[in-house]
Amino acid sequence: EIEVIVQTAPDAPVISASGATDLCFGESVTLTVENICDGCSVSWSNGQTSSSLEAMTEGTYTAVITNACGESSASNELTITIAPAFVPMITLTNICQLTGPSGGSNYQWYFNGVPIAGANTQSWMAQDSGMYTLSMNNGMGCNGLSAPITAKACVSGTQDLSTPLSVAVFPNPSSGRIFVQIQSVANTSVQMKLYDIDGKFIGTVLDSEMNAGKQSFEVNLPKLPAGAYKYSITTTAGVENGDLILQPR
Incomplete structure (x- = not known):
């Protein structure tokens, strides 16, 4: 069977x-x-x-x-x-008033890559000159981080408009060696800080003093990947922010 x-x-x-x-x-x-x-x-x-x-x-x-x-x-x-990647867009008005998109939640402002305590609203007034970024959730609940934006301090105890200043950084693009040229009507300290494109602090690449007049400082940058970077130059007359492009070495 x-x-x-x-x-x-x-x-x-x-x-x-x-x-x-x-x-x-x-x-x-x-x-x-x-x-x-x-x-x-x-x-x-x-x-x-x-x-x-x-x-x-x-x-x-x-x-x-x-x-x-x-x-x-x-x-x-x-x-x-x-959902597509969410990148909040920051609007800057009057050199120091920062505003993020409306209709979101969990706002957090950052200064030079560090969270600002209590900065949890759609708008923020810059207290210091430098780079600001915004993290927030959109209406769908998706989190996003903005591109960095430079803003001046609305009120600065170090800024003295009676001491005009001119700053030049060259060559730009650079292969790793730059010159920082400062012209000041008064003696001043000079400090240059470098950040990545997202506003994360890399390091202080120049920290010096100069007498009134014009002076150039040679700066050999640390070995970094080619690309776009941000810098902040601080003197007793104020802060100058800018972009720096590094070429392959």
Whole structure:
């Protein structure tokens, strides 16, 4: 007597998500195939074969399970959407009044890459001259970080308009050696700080004194990747901010 067993297609699997399927840029969610029959293999629409995967790209995900006889069943469809990267835009007015986008939450202002205590509103008035950035969530709850923007202090105890100053930084672009030329009507200290394009402090590259008149300082910059950087030059007459392009060495 011969016993014949007819193998039927397995029950349809079900895909579930570990969290929300509407994601912010840079987020991911774990998708898992449930109701997998014994001995069945799994094949996702993106080619993966494990029972779960980390969905990091936008699209519609499905899975197929197949038994030993080659009978298959397809799962439900699960669609993942990913919002575009959110980069808040800062508006600067009157050289010192900073304003971020409205309708957001979790505002945090940064000065030279360091969080400013209590600076948690849409607008901020610069207390010091330098680079400011803003971190915030948009209306979808997605967090973003602005590009740095330079602002002057609304009120500065070191700024003295009776001591005019001119500053020149050259060559720019540079391969690593620059000259900082200062012209001042009074004796002054000179300090130059370097930041990356996101406003993170790299280091102080010049810290000196000079007499009234014109003087050039030679500065050999640390070895850094080619690209765009920010600088801040502080004297007793005020602060001068600018951009510096480094070329490959």
